[in-house]
Amino acid sequence: MAQSAPLILRLLASSVTAATRAGKIIKDVMTKGELGIVEKGLEKNDVQTEADRSAQRCIVASLSKQFPDVTIIGEEGQLSESDVPSDWIVTESDQSVLSANCPPSFVNTVPEDIVVWVDPLDGTSEYTEGLLDHVTVLIGVAVSGRAVGGVIHQPYYNYKTVPDTPGRTLWGLVGAGVGGFNPIDPPQDKFIITTSRSHRDGMVSNALKSLNPDDVISVGGAGHKVLVVLEGRAHAYVYASRGCKKWDTCAPEAILEASGGRLTDIHGKHYSYDKNVSFPDNQGIFATARTVDHDALVSKLPQEIKDAFPY
Ligand code: AMP
Ligand code: MG
Ligand code: MG
Numbered sequence: 001m002a003q004s005a006p007l008i009l010r011l012l013a014s015s016v017t018a019a020t021r022a023g024k025i026i027k028d029v030m031t032k033g034e035l036g037i038v039e040k041g042l043e044k045n046d047v048q049t050e051a052d053r054s055a056q057r058c059i060v061a062s063l064s065k066q067f068p069d070v071t072i073i074g075e076e077g078q079l080s081e082s083d084v085p086s087d088w089i090v091t092e093s094d095q096s097v098l099s100a101n102c103p104p105s106f107v108n109t110v111p112e113d114i115v116v117w118v119d120p121l122d123g124t125s126e127y128t129e130g131l132l133d134h135v136t137v138l139i140g141v142a143v144s145g146r147a148v149g150g151v152i153h154q155p156y157y158n159y160k161t162v163p164d165t166p167g168r169t170l171w172g173l174v175g176a177g178v179g180g181f182n183p184i185d186p187p188q189d190k191f192i193i194t195t196s197r198s199h200r201d202g203m204v205s206n207a208l209k210s211l212n213p214d215d216v217i218s219v220g221g222a223g224h225k226v227l228v229v230l231e232g233r234a235h236a237y238v239y240a241s242r243g244c245k246k247w248d249t250c251a252p253e254a255i256l257e258a259s260g261g262r263l264t265d266i267h268g269k270h271y272s273y274d275k276n277v278s279f280p281d282n283q284g285i286f287a288t289a290r291t292v293d294h295d296a297l298v299s300k301l302p303q304e305i306k307d308a309f310p311y
Pocket of ligand 2: 119121122123222
């Protein structure tokens with residue numbers, strides 16, 4: 001039965017299992033306490049830990065074993081695929097994804113149409129600072145350049161009240177809907193925006209001010225901020241900055257859009273997730289819940305802010 005499901009469902013079903021296994025690795029590294037932090041670039045708050053590296057090796061080894069012809073791009077680049085511990089390689093499929101109704105447009109999708117974007121640990125700064133519920137594992141599935149399928153695993157979901165939390169794993173496929181959670185609409189009597197906690201500059205703040213929110217929720221992680229929108233705690237996620245990359249937005253965009261919301265750049269255009277695109281999301285992020293008029297909100301951003309992020 002499983003083998004007869006369309007490729008996109010089998011890939012997403014395996015991604016749910018791989019993301020969940022990666023989350024366990026992230027928790028094990030934290031429990032052990034040897035984070036192995038290295039600075040990645042010149043930018044502030046751009047670090048990598050043993051958890052980022054190990055989680056990516058788990059996901060890439062698990063998916064490439066089952067889908068050898070699919071292109072997989074991971075944030076941490078090419079890591080050794082040899083000596084991956086055998087219990088990190090998981091090939092089980094999530095049954096709820098396998099039994100979803102595949103949208104007709106994806107029934108005949110072939111491996112060559114697909115790029116998988118992996119952020120093995122989104123919110124690394126927050127992970128190292130102990131803000132553990134900001135951490136997510138992101139696996140995004142792009143078909144013909146569009147972000148259409150996604151998995152967000154939150155290993156520390158509810159960890160403050162549930163000490164041994166298994167976390168939670170959300171998935172979405174545009175045209176099929178979402179699973180693993182129930183989206184909630186944001187309140188109608190207030191307007192709340194979520195944005196970055198650790199990567200802020202004048203432009204990020206000016207963009208927020210121009211939209212005149214009642215409240216701003218500053219939290220870590222692109223995956224986590226989209227969760228804040230999906231949970232109805234914010235109406236929009238706005239980030240007028242170049243710092244996010246395709247692996248940060250592919251899975252969140254797919255899940256948000258599968259729920260009826262939108263995730264675009266600050267001009268209101270979707271990013272391409274083809275294998276040849278440059279990694280940075282150079283035109284920022286503008287995401288909205290399904291009850292928000294996305295284009296109307298985009299049009300409220302001042303032209304001088306938009307002009308600072310040309311194509
Ligand atoms: P944040 O919203 O700041 O938590 O960022 C979401 C994702 O984008 C994380 O993976 C960050 O590492 C990445 N990111 C955003 N802005 C920057 C930046 N200025 N430099 C490096 N990474 C960034
Ligand atoms: Mg990230
Ligand atoms: Mg990361």
